[in-house]
Amino acid sequence: MDSAVCAALAARDYEAYAVHFSYGQRTEQRELRSAGEVASYFGFKQFLPLRIDIFRQIGGSALTDASIPVPQAPEHEAIGESIPVTYVPFRNAHFLSAAVSWAEVLGATRVFIGAVEQDSSGYPDCRPAYYEAFQRVIQMGTRDGDIEVLTPLIHMRKSEIIRLGLELSAPFHLTWSCYSGETVACGVCDSCALRLRAFREAGVEDPIPYA
Numbered sequence: 001m002d003s004a005v006c007a008a009l010a011a012r013d014y015e016a017y018a019v020h021f022s023y024g025q026r027t028e029q030r031e032l033r034s035a036g037e038v039a040s041y042f043g044f045k046q047f048l049p050l051r052i053d054i055f056r057q058i059g060g061s062a063l064t065d066a067s068i069p070v071p072q073a074p075e076h077e078a079i080g081e082s083i084p085v086t087y088v089p090f091r092n093a094h095f096l097s098a099a100v101s102w103a104e105v106l107g108a109t110r111v112f113i114g115a116v117e118q119d120s121s122g123y124p125d126c127r128p129a130y131y132e133a134f135q136r137v138i139q140m141g142t143r144d145g146d147i148e149v150l151t152p153l154i155h156m157r158k159s160e161i162i163r164l165g166l167e168l169s170a171p172f173h174l175t176w177s178c179y180s181g182e183t184v185a186c187g188v189c190d191s192c193a194l195r196l197r198a199f200r201e202a203g204v205e206d207p208i209p210y211a
Contacts, residue, residue: 001175001195002114002153004038005161008168009152010112011042017106018044019099023091024056024064030182037174050098061088063179070180073193083122084190086179092125093134096149100138103147115151116161121190128154158198166204173207184209 010016020035022028032049039047059065062085071085092115099111115126124130131151139145153161165172177195178185185192187210199206 001165001172001177002116002161003035004114004170004172004175005153005165005168006112006114007038007042007044008165008170010110011044012168014110016042016044017046017048017102017108019048019050019102021050021052021095021098023052023054023088023094025088026063026066026070026180027176027178027182030176030178034174034176038171041171041174048102052094052098054094055088055091058089062086063088070186070189072188073190081122083124086121086190087123090125092123092130096134100142100147100149104142109146110148110150112150112152115154116156116158117154118157121194126154157201158194159201162198162202162204166202176208181211184211187211 007016007018018035018039020032022032025031036047036049055061055064059067062068062070068085074081092113096111096113099113103109103111113131115131117126117128128151131149131154135149138147138149153164156164162172176185177191179189179191180186185208187193187196192210196206196210
């Protein structure tokens with residue numbers, strides 16, 4: 001959902017390219033389909049699907065390790081109070097590294113990522129300080145050092161992201177957020193709970209199917 005709003009911003013302001021990562025997540029095929037449809041919807045110049053196999057081998061996350069069940073959103077604790085088992089260790093560093101590599105090849109100077117700190121699951125690689133640090137790595141480790149990582153949603157609440165997406169005609173009906181379901185969303189994982197609450201707060205109906 002957040003990535004789709006980022007895609008809308010990128011398509012509005014730039015000649016945009018899209019990259020998607022299959023990293024062994026439970027809803028890998030459903031997310032890949034959504035990403036391709038969103039990229040097509042906005043007329044991106046190219047859609048690049050990449051596969052990262054290390055997370056499935058490393059394990060340690062309910063998203064990539066079948067032996068760890070995806071938990072339901074907590075009833076008596078705010079989501080994000082502690083780092084959940086759905087955290088994939090240092091995942092966004094791998095995403096950013098690949099995206100920056102492609103940006104160098106394309107001659108692109110902007111990389112959008114839909115990281116959100118507010119109303120999130122509390123992942124450490126979704127904090128502003130993380131992206132500030134990664135920006136320094138890019139400056140030191142790339143040929144020209146001029147690629148900028150943009151996190152336009154990072155300080156927004158989920159309901160604000162939905163309202164912005166509606167203004168930008170983001171195709172929420174093509175998006176997928178569920179951690180476990182690929183035909184219908186489960187409605188009870190952290191990601192579904194945050195998404196449903198955001199649509200409710202924004203006063204609009206979530207267009208995807210739920211169990």
